[in-house]
Structure formats: structure tokens, C-alpha cells
Amino acid sequence: MLAVVIAVIMLAPVAQLIVRALGSGGRHAAAILFRQRTLELFGNTLLLAVLVSAACLVLGVAIAVATVRVRLPFRPLWPVLACLPLAVPSFVGAFAWSSALPQLHGLGPLVIVTVLTTVPLVTVPTIGALALADHGLADVARTLGRSRSSAFFTVTLPQILPAAVTGTLLVALYTISDFGSPAILRYETLTTGVYALFSGGIDRSASAVTSLALVAFALVLVLGERRLRGDRAGADPGSVQRGQTARPLGTLSTLACGAGLGLVAALGVLAPLIAMTVRWLSSERFGSTMEDLAAATVTTLLLGAVAGTVTVVLALPIGVLAARYRSRLIALAESVSYLTHAIPGVVVALALVALSLALVPAAYQSAAALIAAYVVLCFSLAIGALRSAIARVPPRLEEVSRTLGHGPFFTWWRVTARTALPGIVAGWVLVATAVMKELPATLMLRPIGVDTLATELWSKTSIGAYGAAAPIGVLLVLVGLVPAMMLAATLYEGARR
Amino acid sequence: MTAPGRTAAFFASAVAAAMLLTACSTASSEPAATETVAADEDRTLVVYSGRDEELVAPLIEQFEDASGIDVEVRYAGSTELAAQLLEEGSATPAQVFLSQDSGALGAVAAEGLLTTLPSEITSLVPSKYTSRDDSWVGLTGRARVIAYDSEKYTADQIPGDVWQLLDPAWQGKVGIVPANASFQSFITAMRVQEGEDRAREWLEGMKANGAQIFGRNGELLEAVNAGAVDVGLINHYYWARSEQDPATLRAQLKFGDPGSIGALVNVTGAGILAPAEGSSEALEFVEYLVSNEGQTYFLEETYEYPLIGDLEGPAGVPPLADLGAPDVDLSQLSSLQNTVAMITEVGLL
Numbered sequence: 001m002l003a004v005v006i007a008v009i010m011l012a013p014v015a016q017l018i019v020r021a022l023g024s025g026g027r028h029a030a031a032i033l034f035r036q037r038t039l040e041l042f043g044n045t046l047l048l049a050v051l052v053s054a055a056c057l058v059l060g061v062a063i064a065v066a067t068v069r070v071r072l073p074f075r076p077l078w079p080v081l082a083c084l085p086l087a088v089p090s091f092v093g094a095f096a097w098s099s100a101l102p103q104l105h106g107l108g109p110l111v112i113v114t115v116l117t118t119v120p121l122v123t124v125p126t127i128g129a130l131a132l133a134d135h136g137l138a139d140v141a142r143t144l145g146r147s148r149s150s151a152f153f154t155v156t157l158p159q160i161l162p163a164a165v166t167g168t169l170l171v172a173l174y175t176i177s178d179f180g181s182p183a184i185l186r187y188e189t190l191t192t193g194v195y196a197l198f199s200g201g202i203d204r205s206a207s208a209v210t211s212l213a214l215v216a217f218a219l220v221l222v223l224g225e226r227r228l229r230g231d232r233a234g235a236d237p238g239s240v241q242r243g244q245t246a247r248p249l250g251t252l253s254t255l256a257c258g259a260g261l262g263l264v265a266a267l268g269v270l271a272p273l274i275a276m277t278v279r280w281l282s283s284e285r286f287g288s289t290m291e292d293l294a295a296a297t298v299t300t301l302l303l304g305a306v307a308g309t310v311t312v313v314l315a316l317p318i319g320v321l322a323a324r325y326r327s328r329l330i331a332l333a334e335s336v337s338y339l340t341h342a343i344p345g346v347v348v349a350l351a352l353v354a355l356s357l358a359l360v361p362a363a364y365q366s367a368a369a370l371i372a373a374y375v376v377l378c379f380s381l382a383i384g385a386l387r388s389a390i391a392r393v394p395p396r397l398e399e400v401s402r403t404l405g406h407g408p409f410f411t412w413w414r415v416t417a418r419t420a421l422p423g424i425v426a427g428w429v430l431v432a433t434a435v436m437k438e439l440p441a442t443l444m445l446r447p448i449g450v451d452t453l454a455t456e457l458w459s460k461t462s463i464g465a466y467g468a469a470a471p472i473g474v475l476l477v478l479v480g481l482v483p484a485m486m487l488a489a490t491l492y493e494g495a496r497r
Numbered sequence: 498m499t500a501p502g503r504t505a506a507f508f509a510s511a512v513a514a515a516m517l518l519t520a521c522s523t524a525s526s527e528p529a530a531t532e533t534v535a536a537d538e539d540r541t542l543v544v545y546s547g548r549d550e551e552l553v554a555p556l557i558e559q560f561e562d563a564s565g566i567d568v569e570v571r572y573a574g575s576t577e578l579a580a581q582l583l584e585e586g587s588a589t590p591a592q593v594f595l596s597q598d599s600g601a602l603g604a605v606a607a608e609g610l611l612t613t614l615p616s617e618i619t620s621l622v623p624s625k626y627t628s629r630d631d632s633w634v635g636l637t638g639r640a641r642v643i644a645y646d647s648e649k650y651t652a653d654q655i656p657g658d659v660w661q662l663l664d665p666a667w668q669g670k671v672g673i674v675p676a677n678a679s680f681q682s683f684i685t686a687m688r689v690q691e692g693e694d695r696a697r698e699w700l701e702g703m704k705a706n707g708a709q710i711f712g713r714n715g716e717l718l719e720a721v722n723a724g725a726v727d728v729g730l731i732n733h734y735y736w737a738r739s740e741q742d743p744a745t746l747r748a749q750l751k752f753g754d755p756g757s758i759g760a761l762v763n764v765t766g767a768g769i770l771a772p773a774e775g776s777s778e779a780l781e782f783v784e785y786l787v788s789n790e791g792q793t794y795f796l797e798e799t800y801e802y803p804l805i806g807d808l809e810g811p812a813g814v815p816p817l818a819d820l821g822a823p824d825v826d827l828s829q830l831s832s833l834q835n836t837v838a839m840i841t842e843v844g845l846l
Contacts, residue, residue, distance in 0.1 A: 037844040102723030183712040192712070196676040196846050199576050206841065285740050286551050353584050361588060365571075444581065448543065448569045448590075459572065463549050464715030465740045 006318060007333035010340050010376060014215060016351035017343070020208035032209040038193070042213060045176050045189040048107065048114075049221075053172040055115045060122025061157075061164050063264065066257050067123070068130045071248040073258075076492050081261050082123045083488040085268040086429075087480030089437035089454070090117040091180025092473045096272030098184055099279045099466050105186040113181055116268035118174055120484075122167035124426060125388060127491050129163035130156075132392050162229045166384050169225040173218055173342045173380070179440060190214045191344045195440075198347075211347045218342030222335050273477060276470040283467025286460060292451070293475060300436050300452045300479055306367075307374035308432035311382045312424060314375060319386025319427075320416075324395075334387070337379040345440035348376055352445060365447050373441040378434050382427040389423015390416065422490040429487040433480050453479065540566045542778040545582065545591040547575025547601060548765065552738070556794045560785045566778050575601040576678055582770070583608055592773035593782055595765075598678035599628070599635070600685070600833040602766050606632035611768040614783065621787050621805045625824050626764045633768030636786055637795045638802035639732040640752060640820055641683050641761045644721045646728070647749040655728060657754035660699065662706070662728075669707035672717045672729035675845040679714070679732050679763050685836045686825040687758045693839075700843040710845065722748040732763065733814055737800035743813060750814070755821020762822035764804065 021029050032038065067078040093113045098104050133156055141151040182189050190213055197207040249257065318337075321330045340348065356369045363369050393416050401411040417424065439454045446455070453476040460469035546553055550572045557568050571591070573581070579601040582589055587610075594611070596602045605611055611632040619631045627635035645655045656662060662671050674680050688696040709726055711717040717729040718736060724747065736743050736750050753759025767786055773779045785791050792803040800811040810816040826832075840846045 035842075035844075037841075037846075040844075099719075102720060102725040105725070184716070186709065186711065188710065193846075195712070197841070198580070199574050199676050204580060283740060284742075285738075353581060357585060357588055365590065443573055444577070448571045459550050462713055462715050463551050463738070464718050464735055465551065466719055467740050468551075 004329065004333070006314060006379075007329075007336045010333075010336045010379060012355055013340060013343060013348045013351035013376060014336075016354055017208050017211055017215070017347060020351075020354075021205055021212050023208075024205040028205065029209045032206050033213060038190075038210060038213060041188055041190045041193045041210075042217070044107075044187065045191075045214075045217065048110065048182075048187065048189060049172050049175050049217075051107075051111045052114045052118070052175045053168050055111065056119050056122045056171045057164060057168045059115065059264070060119050060167060061126055061160070063119065063123045063261060064126035064130055064160070064164075065152075066261055068127055070254070070257050072254060072261075076488075078261060079127065079491040080485060080488040081265040082127065083120055083484045083491065084265050084481070085117050086120045086124075086433050086484040086487065087477050088117050088269055088272060089180070089476060089480075090114055090174075090178055091184060091439070092276075092437075092457070092476055093117045093268070093272050094181035094184040095457075095461065095466075095469070095473060096275040096279075099470070100271075100275035107187050110182055110185045110187045113185065114175055114178065116264065117181075118171045119264070119268075121170045121174065121430070122164055124430075124487065124491065125163040125167045125385065126160050128388065128423065128426065129160040131491075133159040163388050165225055165228050166388065169221060169338065170341070170381060170384060172221050173338060176214060176217055176221075177342050177344050179344060190217070194344050194347060207347070211343055214342055214344070215339055218339050221342070222338045226331075226335070269477070273474060276473045279467055280470040280474070281467075283465070283470065286463065286465040286468040288456065288460075288468065288472065292456065293472070296451045296453050296456045296472075297475060297479060299450055300454070300476075301482075303367075303370070303374070303442075303452060304432035304436040304483070307371050307378065307435040308428045310371055311375045311378055311431045312386070312428045315379055315382035315386055315427065316424075319383055320390055322383065322387045323391035334380075334383055337383055340376050341378070341380040343377075345373070345377060345438060345442075348373055349441040349444035352376075352441075365445065367447055367450075370442065370445045370447070373445050374431075374435045374438065377438065377441060378431040381430040381434055385423050385427030385430060386420070389420040389426070392423075393419045422493065425490045426487055429483040432483050436480060436483075437476070540564075540778055542566050542568045542592055542776075542782055543590050544568055544570045544593045544595055544782070545578045545589075546570050546572050547578045547594075547596045547598070548572075552799045553595070555798065556791065559790065559794065560782060563785065563790070564778075564781055566781065568782070576604075579604045582610060586610070587772050589770055589772060591770050592776055592779040593767055593769055594633075595767045595786075596633075597765055598682060599633075599764050599766055600678050600682055602628070602633040602768050603833060605770075606630070606768065610771050612771055612774045614769065615780075618783060618787055623804065625822075626762070626804045627766070629826060633766045634783065634787060635764040635766045635804050636791075637765045637799070638762045638804055638817060638822075639679070639734050639765070640802070640814070640822070641679070641759060641763065642731060642733045642736070642753070643751045643759070644718055644729045644731050644736055644748045645751055646721055646724055646726075646747060648724065648747055649727060652749065652751055655751040657751065657759060658757050659730070659753065659759045663699070663702035665706070667706060667728070669709070670727035671703070671706070672709045672711050672720060672726040673703060673845070674711045674714055674717055674731070675840050676712065677714055680730065681833060681836050681840065682763050683730070683758070683761055684840060685832050686761050686823060688836060688839070689825050689832070690758055690823055696836075697839055697843065700840060700845060704843055704845055708845075718748055722746055734800045734811075737811055737813055738798075752815060752820065755819070756823065757821075758823060760821050760823065761825070762802070762817070762820060765801070 063082055067082050072078055097113055138151045138155045141155045177191055179191050179195055182192050190210060194207045194210045197210060318333055322334050352369060352373050356363050397415050398411050401415045437454060439458055442452055442455055453472055457469050457472040557570060561568055575597040582605050594605060613631050614634055619627055619634050622635045626638060643655055684696055714731045714735045718731055720726045721729045733750060739746055767783050769779045787805050789806060792805050792808055795801045796803050796808055796811055802810050802817045
């Protein structure tokens with residue numbers, strides 16, 4: 001029942017989109033949809049999504065394996081490095097790189113920047129899955145004479161792949177709906193097309209039609225992931241293996257491994273910070289006052305925390321149901337939430353403007369409407385993390401608790417929630433960081449006078465004040481470090497036990 | 498550091514934050530007192546500004562100090578705000594719409610969402626630079642220009658006529674911002690001056706000549722200034738109000754040949770929304786914008802051309818009278834829609 005309600009809420013923007021798209025007649029809509037420009041943008045988007053997803057899948061799994069399975073010195077450091085890029089919004093990465101190397105533009109640089117900033121969406125769930133993977137099986141394979149790599153590919157990889165694939169889906173959905181970095185690096189996608197049509201024209205049905213093309217794209221991705229993940233999602237969670245040890249490598253390999261991990265973090269986090277700091281020094285006008293920056297920072301943190309909490313609380317029931325019972329209705333609710341993740345923030349925002357004015361005019365331009373937009377946009381981030389975490393809580397643990405005479409709520413709270421806590425925290429952090437970086441919906445729905453770091457940065461770059469924008473970019477990254485470190489801490493705990 | 502402890506702390510602060518935010522929002526979403534003129538300290542005004550906060554916030558503070566009116570401003574793109582106003586209709590909390598471009602004002606006026614301004618205000622502005630039906634008033638002018646990379650070119654190598662940019666010599670070297678309202682006004686002017694076919698020919702020629710598409714004028718100027726693109730079609734004030742002294746920039750400006758479409762002057766403007774009809778606060782604000790203080794602010798802080806009184810033009814650029822701007826009615830919405838449709842058909846949007 002709750003699943004249905006949530007699915008309906010999630011579907012409302014899509015429904016509004018369809019109404020808007022058809023508002024000026026089916027023929028007009030078809031003309032927009034099938035014009036050469038839309039097909040061109042679709043091709044660009046497809047190419048981008050494929051390249052970024054493939055690179056993130058490979059790189060993310062490699063980073064996760066190196067972080068968990070290789071015995072590197074300074075053990076707590078590596079999960080931190082794996083999580084750090086979460087703090088860098090892709091548009092800040094693009095802004096920093098292009099302000100340092102202005103000649104950079106087009107597909108290649110965009111793929112690199114997007115991969116560097118989104119790879120934790122794959123790394124984080126994969127580390128979680130690796131920490132809980134059944135290593136006994138791999139040991140058996142080894143004793144039966146399989147080589148180490150063969151044992152990894154035939155035994156361990158299938159166990160972590162569902163988590164990695166779900167993470168890759170998030171990357172793909174993020175990539176196709178991202179606006180800032182393709183705009184800065186000048187590679188035209190469906191989303192930049194939606195923006196151009198929206199900001200450049202009064203004909204809002206055109207941008208709605210193009211958004212629907214994006215939704216269709218997302219649908220294919222979601223169904224594809226479902227196929228790939230298949231039934232393995234529920235694969236025997238009964239045998240959680242603990243106390244598994246990381247493998248020592250030779251000095252050279254250890255060095256190479258550490259250097260590789262360090263390089264990814266350096267390119268993704270350190271280089272943009274340095275580039276922005278250098279740019280900062282060129283600023284002569286339009287600098288922000290300390291009060292403005294402080295207020296924007298507090299607002300950013302609050303919005304992230306509140307939206308994260310609300311989203312996780314709403315996503316918990318669906319996460320639990322999705323993990324335990326694979327009914328068609330629940331699968332639908334889950335899939336719908338992925339779809340809304342692929343719709344550009346500005347489209348969700350516009351739909352919510354119309355909906356909130358029609359249904360609850362009092363909530364218009366209130367913090368509540370803004371939080372609602374965040375929940376719609378980020379629901380799937382929370383669902384993904386919660387489902388896999390709860391799926392890994394052995395039902396036997398719950399049965400034991402029930403046999404001991406504890407009620408279902410007590411059992412859920414003390415056993416299920418506690419065991420799945422790292423996943424719940426991960427979901428919260430993913431949502432909070434995504435919200436702190438969110439720009440287009442924030443621009444449209446924020447209460448008057450409320451500024452976030454992202455909107456501050458945007459207003460500086462729109463007048464070409466790149467130097468004045470730079471310190472805000474630095475601050476945005478620093479603020480994002482707090483939740484990223486939180487996540488790293490839970491990952492480290494999870495991987496150690 | 499245990500994760501559960503940290504998490505609990507975060508959850509607690511989040512809940513507190515939720516309550517705080519809700520309280521703030523209920524406080525700020527109270528409808529502005531428009532019906533009754535209450536005590537002086539209660540006077541408030543809600544403005545939707547399509548002009549950047551960096552540029553107009555100080556002006557609004559000046560107005561608050563001078564009038565004692567408390568102004569709340571929503572900042573966003575002009576076309577975005579126009580779309581939002583159309584969506585909100587008469588439910589809008591906005592009382593004044595301050596727009597970066599005449600097209601957005603025209604779109605809102607066409608839906609009957611703007612009141613008619615008193616002629617004492619509109620008569621201050623030359624008819625060339627304001628609405629024909631007094632639904633909004635022109636505030637400042639900005640010239641269309643070509644920004645060029647001065648390390649590669651001298652001013653006389655840059656065309657004063659935008660048609661020359663279709664020459665193969667400029668293949669892949671020109672940046673444009675098709676989604677920008679000023680670019681669209683420029684195409685509207687071209688359609689009105691030179692005819693539909695010629696305008697389409699120019700757009701198709703630009704696309705065929707590999708024009709590079711940018712999202713915003715500031716980004717295009719930045720690319721020219723960094724040497725990433727050779728020339729770009731923008732408005733003069735993006736350059737004039739640059740972060741650094743514009744005279745020292747790598748990007749320099751070429752003004753269009755007088756009388757040609759390249760010499761177009763766009764205007765910014767303001768209108769009062771229909772639900773705020775009769776609001777003394779809204780009227781006072783618009784009066785302030787066209788006053789000597791308001792116009793001087795625009796001249797000195799945003800480097801735009803004042804349209805009222807006999808103030809000199811901004812420093813570093815030619816005077817308005819010398820630009821030879823063509824006389825075009827930019828406020829016609831139907832015209833803007835046709836322009837956008839044309840840009841879309843050509844495939845630049």
C-alpha cells in the first residue's frame with residue numbers, strides 16, 4: 001500500500017510531463033521528438049552514457065577490490081580516497097578543469113571528468129558487497145586448484161556484480177540527466193537540449209517532449225539493469241562470512257596499487273581544488289561576503305541533512321520490501337524511482353511548481369516543496385543502498401530473534417536495522433551529498449532569499465566572474481567532504497569486521 | 498568515531514533543521530501586505546529578478562534604505578522566470594518583474610499578467626527603447642558586439658557585419674549562445690529588418706560554418722578571453738563589467754557597423770504584475786529604477802546605457818548615439834515565438 005502511494009508521488013512529475021508534452025497536440029510533439037536535432041542529441045547521450053558507465057564499472061570494481069582485498073599500508077586511508085570524489089560535484093570538476101585548461105571541451109574530457117566524479121557510486125556499493133561476500137567459496141575454488149584470478153572471476157565477481165551493476169545504473173542515470181558539466185565542457189546531450197529549449201523558449205511542450213525521450217532512455221537502462229542483476233539480488237544471504245583478510249602483495253605491486261588509487265583521487269579531487277585556488281587569486285570584483293558564504297554553507301548542509309533523512313525514512317519500506325519480497329508492484333515502485341532520477345532537475349521542478357500550485361498552494365516556494373523535489377530526484381539513490389544492505393541481513397537472524405519472543409518491530413529495529421546500518425548510512429550520505437550539489441531544482445523551488453553554495457557559484461559564473469566563483473567551488477567541495485568521510489568510516493568498519 | 502553515534506547526531510540536527518526550515522518558510526510565505534497600507538515598517542515588496550544578483554542586489558539595498566520598504570527578491574534567468582510567472586498566473590507572489598530582456602516581459606504581458614504603467618513613468622523613455630503599450634518600461638540598453646581574441650586579431654580584421662562570419666575563413670571559430678534571450682532578440686531584429694528568408698539563411702549558414710554553441714554569454718566571453726574560441730557574439734556589458742579591468746583583457750570588443758543589424762541595442766525592463774495593481778510599493782520601486790539614482794547605478798555598476806535623462810554612456814565604450822542601432826519593436830511575443838521556432842528548426846536549439 002505504502003509502495004503504491006510512494007510510486008504515485010514519484011510518478012506525478014512524469015504524468016505532469018506527459019500532460020505538458022501533449023499540451024500542444026500530438027503532431028507537434030512528434031515533430032519535436034523525431035526531428036534530426038533530437039536524434040543527434042540522443043546519439044550523443046547514448047555514446048556518453050555507454051562510455052562513462054563502462055569506465056565506471058571497470059574502474060569502480062578495480063578500486064573496490066584494491067581497497068578491500070589488497071593489504072595496503074595505512075588501511076583507513078583507502079576507503080577515504082574511494083569516497084572523496086563524492087564531495088566534488090561534476091560541474092565543479094568541469095569548471096575547475098576548464099578554467100585551468102580552457103582548450104578542453106567535447107566528449108573525451110567530459111567522459112573523464114564525469115568518471116572521476118561519479119565512480120564512487122560504483123565503488124561504494126561494491127566495497128560493501130565485497131566486505132560481505134562469501135570468501136569461503138573462493139577458498140574452496142582455490143583448494144580445487146583454480147588460480148587466484150580464476151577464482152576471483154568465477155566465484156567472487158558474480159557475488160559483487162549485482163551491487164556494481166546497480167551502482168553503474170546510478171552512474172548512467174546521473175550522466176544522462178547531468179546538465180552542468182556537459183554545458184561547461186560543451187558537449188550537447190538531451191539534457192542540455194532540454195535546458196536550451198526550456199531557458200530559450202516559451203514553448204515548454206518542446207522541452208517536455210525532449211524530457212520524455214530522456215525518460216524513455218532511462219526506462220531502457222533500468223530494465224537493462226534488472227536483466228543483468230537478474231535473480232542474483234536475493235542470492236543466499238544466509239552465509240555471511242566474517243574475518244576475511246586482505247591479501248599482501250609484493251612491494252612493487254603494493255606501490256602500484258596505492259599509486260593508482262591515489263592518482264584517481266588526486267585527479268578527481270586534488271587537481272580541481274588546486275585549479276580553483278589558483279583561479280581564486282585572479283578575482284578582483286564580485287567577491288562574496290563572509291556572511292553570504294556562511295549563510296549559504298549552513299543552508300546547504302541543512303538541506304542535505306533534512307532531505308537525506310526524509311528520503312531515507314520514505315525509502316526504508318520500499319527497500320525492505322524490495323529486498324525481501326520481489327512482487328511486481330514493489331518492483332514497479334522501485335523502477336519508477338529510478339526513472340525520476342533520470343529527469344533533469346529543472347523538469348521535476350517545473351512539474352512541482354504546477355502540482356504544488358494546483359494541490360497545495362500554501363506549500364509553494366516553501367522549504368517543504370523543495371525537500372519534496374529532492375526526495376523525488378534522489379529516491380533511487382537511497383533505495384539502491386537500502387535494498388542491497390537489507391538483502392544481506394540473514395533472515396535467519398530475524399527468525400532467531402522472533403523465536404526468542406521478540407516482536408516484529410523490536411526485531412526489525414534491533415536486528416535488521418542495526419545490521420543494515422552501514423547501508424542505511426550510505427543511502428543517507430548519497431542523498432545528502434547529491435542534494436548539496438543539486439542546482440536546477442534548487443534555483444526554481446527555493447524559498448525567496450535562500451541561497452545554497454551551488455546557486456551562489458552559478459550566479460557568479462553566469463556573469464563570467466570565474467575567479468569569484470572559485471572559492472565557492474572550493475567551499476562546496478570542502479562541505480561535501482564531511483558526509484564523504486562519514487561514509488568512508490562506515491565502509492571501513494564494514495570492511496574490517 | 499563510531500558510525501551510529503555520528504548518525505544519531507546528524508539525525509537529531511536534521512530534525513531540528515526541518516523544524517527550523519518549516520518555521521522560516523511559513524514566516525516568509527505569508528502573502529505580502531498589498532491590500533492594506535499598514536504601518537511604515539510593515540511595507541514589503543516581492544520582486545522576481547531575471548537580472549543577476551551580483552549586479553542588482555546593491556541597487557535593491559539602496560532602494561530599501563531610501564524607501565523603508567523591505568524587498569524580497571527571487572533571482573533566476575529571465576526566460577525561466579517568465580515561464581514560472583506563466584505557470585503561477587494570478588497566484589504569483591511576485592509584484593514586480595525585473596527582466597534582462599524585453600522578450601520575456603512581452604511573453605508575460607501577452608498573457609495579461611502585467612498592469613499598464615502610468616505614462617509619467619513610460620514617457621521618460623524614448624519609444625524605441627520601451628514597450629508600445631506601456632505594459633513595461635525599458636530601463637537600460639546593451640549593445641550587441643563581437644568579442645575577439647586580441648592576441649590573434651586586430652580590430653580591423655574582425656567583421657563589423659555579422660554576415661561576413663559565414664565566410665569559410667571563420668569555419669569553427671565563432672561562438673554563439675542560441676538559448677540566450679539577447680541572441681534571440683538579435684535574430685528577431687534580423688527577421689524584422691532583413692526578412693524571414695535572410696534570417697534563416699544566416700542561421701543555417703552559422704550552423705554549416707561550425708558555430709560553437711555555448712550556454713551563457715559569460716562562458717562564451719571567458720572562452721574568448723582564454724583563447725579557446727576566436728570570436729563570440731555577446732552583449733557589451735559582459736565585457737565592460739568583467740572581473741578584471743576590461744582594457745587589460747585578452748578579449749576585446751568590436752561594435753557592429755552603424756545601421757546594420759550587428760549594431761542592435763537590446764533593453765532590460767520592468768513591469769508590475771496584475772495581482773499587484775495599485776500597490777504603492779511596486780510603483781515606488783519602478784519609479785526608483787527610472788530615477789536619476791537608479792539610472793546612475795546601472796551606468797556606474799553594470800556599465801549599461803541609461804535610457805532616461807541626459808547621463809553620459811558607460812566608460813570604455815562608444816556613446817549610445819554613435820552606435821547607429823536599428824529601430825525594431827522587440828517586445829512582440831508572437832515575433833519572439835517565431836524566432837525561437839526558426840532557431841529550433843535550424844537545429845541550433
